[in-house]
Amino acid sequence: MQEHYLPVVELFVIRNANGKIAAFMGLSNELIEMLFVHPDEQGKGYGKRLIEYARDKKQMDKVDVNEQNEKALQFYLHLGFQIIGRDETDSMGKPFPILHLQLPEANPGNRN
Structure with missing residues (x-):
């Protein structure tokens, strides 16, 4: 790693x-x-x-989090992040849905 x-x-x-x-x-x-x-x-x-x-x-202003990691998701939502997208699999193609989060004051057009 x-x-x-x-x-x-x-x-x-x-x-x-x-x-x-x-x-x-x-x-x-x-x-x-x-x-x-x-x-x-x-x-x-x-x-x-x-x-x-x-x-x-x-x-x-962006972070990705495993959708199944409820504690981490709640932490980021508590800090003001908002869900802006979702992938069905992780970066390795495994069946772990990934949520894309971003702080709202950021410009949404910046995400690639």
């Missing part, structure tokens, strides 16, 4: 008070590619802070 996926994203990390990685986010040229918050660290605002950074500092 590291040599195939991680080189194409810019990673941002938040460490907790003990210096351990609590959350990380990966950005590509077009969207928020990944966001992970350790289960023990969820609910502390780390995910929200990363999304705000992506939006405010990197002008990222």
Whole structure:
């Protein structure tokens, strides 16, 4: 995975008070590619802070989420993302529907 996926994203990390990685986010040229918050660290605002950074500092306003990941979907909807599209399969062609989300203040014409 590291040599195939991680080189194409810019990673941002938040460490907790003990210096351990609590959350990380990966950005590509077009969207928020990944966001992970350790289960023990969820609910502390780390995910929200990363999304705000992506939006405010990197002008990222799009994210894709597996439709079956209800917790992640609800997180993004809570932050103001709106569903703008859906694919029946993931990028590997597997039967995992993917929802495309975007912040409403963004220009809808920017999505490729």
